[in-house]
Amino acid sequence: MADVAIVGAAGYTGQETLDRVLRHPELTLVAVGSDSLAGQGGAALDPRLAQADLPAFVTNADALATPADVTILCLSHEAAAALDAPDEGIVVDLSGAHRLHDAAAYERWYGFAHPRPGSLGEWVYGLTELVPETGRLVANPGCYATATLLALGPIKDAIDRDSVVVDGLSGMTGAGRSLKASSHAGAVLENVAPYRVGAHQHVPEIAQLLGFPVSLTPHLLPLRRGLIATCNVRSNGSDLRSLLEEAYAGSEVVTVLPEGVSPELARVQNTDRAEIGVFDDRFTGRTMVICAEDNLGKGAAGQAIQNVNRALGFEDTVGLRLGGVLV
């Protein structure tokens, strides 16, 4: 058993991480931080936690100071960037604060100057299917980046880099739990709105792993959870489907669907799985590689647990939500 502290447990990614840690057979929750809920019990976050075996909330500073084998950071980008990471133990950061090696990119795409540019090189980018190395400090990937990279990572050397276009469709929880006009239900219901078109902060981490940028248009959909990245590429002659099938052969997390089968959000929602469909465009010879995930599952908390499992030497999928066949 390993001890875990969660910092920032009251946001969406924090609550989902809490959910996974509580059901993980090898993890013990020793601290749950939330500045807004400090001093209260689990039911203050959610009535379902009334009977759960859970320590009371403490401040984020106290959670961070609690000795633990693993500390999971579920804070805003800027708050996470400003922190002193614990000196000991595994640290997994779900924000974007430590994903980019290029500190200047923070000012341009995240809107703040990184306070510790020198530390960025110490963090490993934790997309476990594509990045073999690990480390004590792990930057958990962004949700759009995860879906895009699962689709494009295994084929990055087999496509025309200049051809890549990605459309992202995300459920609303991807925008976080804080209150803003664009997250108000009246603005979201029965609506679709593209946003941060051509300027989304996940593109730099995609480019860092692929070696080239992609053209991304994110759209917010009136859905609670789930994200689809529709990647349109031109093959350099390789068989893209085969490359993807090889990359994910045997994976319980990422499934390449048979020919003719489309990914569907409903099959990955509330899970830590992802599905990839591959289609030939009969009109132009291009190829569509479409990845569906849950933005809070594989796109956040599920990936964080995979990172914890790898760092601690556990099986990849222990504690994950792998689904079932709900309607």
Next chain:
Amino acid sequence: MADVAIVGAAGYTGQETLDRVLRHPELTLVAVGSDSLAGQGGAALDPRLAQADLPAFVTNADALATPADVTILCLSHEAAAALDAPDEGIVVDLSGAHRLHDAAAYERWYGFAHPRPGSLGEWVYGLTELVPETGRLVANPGCYATATLLALGPIKDAIDRDSVVVDGLSGMTGAGRSLKASSHAGAVLENVAPYRVGAHQHVPEIAQLLGFPVSLTPHLLPLRRGLIATCNVRSNGSDLRSLLEEAYAGSEVVTVLPEGVSPELARVQNTDRAEIGVFDDRFTGRTMVICAEDNLGKGAAGQAIQNVNRALGFEDTVGLRLGGVLV
């Protein structure tokens, strides 16, 4: 005043056409055809028609045989292709049966051999903003084609043809009123499913007008109405925004939004308007041109009324639903 007959009034596009004809100050409805409702009054289609001044439903054959200044066909592709179009008067066909000049394309993309290939050349493609010529027989454009062409038509000579990628996001009414598993609410709610990826039947009409095909991925969304075409292109150096602004200057139907403003479905739903946003991709130098419309408005019945207005010499927008500023 001109007399109008609607053939196939009980489907989605038929009902929306009926809605527009009833509110049009220069049109008189003389026949409403529906094989399933023949012999019944308007309330059999919708209780809101109980008090409306409407002839009783007749069979589609009888509606077709009714002398009228304008006959509007709201039938399936195959049924419309099989019909003898009336010898007299304006005919507007909302199906795809007469949009393509190349008869062979019907077998490939629509799944049936066109029964009257020789007649295809007699029909004009009725996208009024882009096609100046008109005629007695008008093929009303498809919903994905309309949004894509409004975005790409004015810039087709200013972009790299090989670069064009289109993502289509459509509300469910775009799939028609007939019962099928993919239109069942249990399959649609809180779900997103790409479909006919790389093989959608609207691509040939897009290619016919542009002169080159595009790579289209259609997605069905859990929305009642509305469609977004997100078109990603590489400019050949031209100022794409200016070309679009010129093309639609003064239009009450198509609006090019100011820089930084995204199209939103909620602003065009239940209207016959379209909105276009233009964005530079800061990472790749590409350009996103995004068009939002109502699939049943500008994407079907609204366009049909524009075609009727043009053929009869009325003002372009008379009888259209131009909206307002509902929340």
Next chain:
Amino acid sequence: MADVAIVGAAGYTGQETLDRVLRHPELTLVAVGSDSLAGQGGAALDPRLAQADLPAFVTNADALATPADVTILCLSHEAAAALDAPDEGIVVDLSGAHRLHDAAAYERWYGFAHPRPGSLGEWVYGLTELVPETGRLVANPGCYATATLLALGPIKDAIDRDSVVVDGLSGMTGAGRSLKASSHAGAVLENVAPYRVGAHQHVPEIAQLLGFPVSLTPHLLPLRRGLIATCNVRSNGSDLRSLLEEAYAGSEVVTVLPEGVSPELARVQNTDRAEIGVFDDRFTGRTMVICAEDNLGKGAAGQAIQNVNRALGFEDTVGLRLGGVLV
């Protein structure tokens, strides 16, 4: 033509009132107040207003001070209660600040002591179908109250007062445009939550008109707009359907549906109409009277326009959105 000032135009009810005033053939907008938008043009509220013929936004104080034949207040309950109503001209208040004659009720149900209890008797409750008298100062009814009273007003003397149970189902715009956790899309999508159960502030205005309270459970639904009040009553032997049909005979705003036909939100959304269905309970002998409206239409801005029309001597329905037969 009459001059109109709107105070608080940037909220949901304000924007919908603006929509109706702009399309009303007998009204001229002379002032549009919004403290957050003062000094800006219409496009600051909505891009669709870029070309509209609209004065620039002024502060609410300035809008209130603008001489006008009609002043329409679209403010919070507490802000409206605190105002000096203009001394001249018609005033229609869409908040709850002037609906109740009993000032003590404000402290109990609205959470603030009414600052001008003596003025409450000067206001008329403006539910035009049920309240024949009018006046210079008109309190526009609440959305739940409107639907409940349209269903129960005409039968209030024909039912067992002790038997009345009302379930209210409302779209999210009923909760207003201000940001709060319960209006965040992540809390609303694919969810249903009852709220203010047995303590909703619309019950006192219902009781004031009926002469007895009802037991109301409001539920917030993941819908943009629309409200259903399902009223379950025991008749004292009268024919409730006949009473309702008589009450609304000839109305273009309120329709009593034929036997066996259910009201549907989709038929009244984006309109100022309401539909009522009447059903016998075969198990208990009770009767269900179910009213559907748009919470922002008949439940707010549509009713406000009816009040303006009556006060100025116009036809009841001029300037209303009466719909059509959109799918």
Next chain:
Amino acid sequence: MADVAIVGAAGYTGQETLDRVLRHPELTLVAVGSDSLAGQGGAALDPRLAQADLPAFVTNADALATPADVTILCLSHEAAAALDAPDEGIVVDLSGAHRLHDAAAYERWYGFAHPRPGSLGEWVYGLTELVPETGRLVANPGCYATATLLALGPIKDAIDRDSVVVDGLSGMTGAGRSLKASSHAGAVLENVAPYRVGAHQHVPEIAQLLGFPVSLTPHLLPLRRGLIATCNVRSNGSDLRSLLEEAYAGSEVVTVLPEGVSPELARVQNTDRAEIGVFDDRFTGRTMVICAEDNLGKGAAGQAIQNVNRALGFEDTVGLRLGGVLV
């Protein structure tokens, strides 16, 4: 380990039952029947079953003939009523075919004459929290009935029977997977429609257990899953909250929420749990008891597993989906 056969596995309740059986540590699936999928593998129902350890589909007749410790029937009411139940082993019927003791009720409320009226007395009504007895043949309760009875069962002798009014709000999967106009997404999205008002077939099973009927108005909501029964009653002076808290003390399936906390669909969706909230009406002295469940969980497949567990002597909750704290 016990052997299980599922008959009718391709409908919504069948698929959910399959999901629970596959994850149940004490059950082995020996036959999966579906007339439409017979001869195919699991992936024909859902791509997620491609790797699952599952027998191929057989016809329903063959599934029924397969020797098994437990046979679970997931058929239409009429098909289940017409079957010869297996002579051996536990049988759990998820349809309504064996819930009512009074055969005449089938003709009146289900629309068919029961073909085996004499057998109805052999079946036990399997609402495990309220019905202590069990048997070899178990009729699984209806979804509205489950939520209503969980709310009212423990207080049935403490309320005025004449006062009870129930509003039911159900997600679309409650209407089944077969294709009908009212289940078409275009009729469901952004709409609410009451249906079978005062004549729903679940009222007789509610009345059978309570000893008196209730007045039920079902509403179909644009939600994938989940059901709320809002029960409005008048207490005869008893403390209804205490009675409910006692009834469900220690239950892991049914939770009575603390004062002031509302049930929410989002907390029970995709689970086999139910939540009950109790509220005093401050205006009328009535009490609202509101129960939320997943119509396919506690309202169908979860309850079926509880029935299997009891019949086989397992712990009540083994194999159930008890949730977690997903956002």
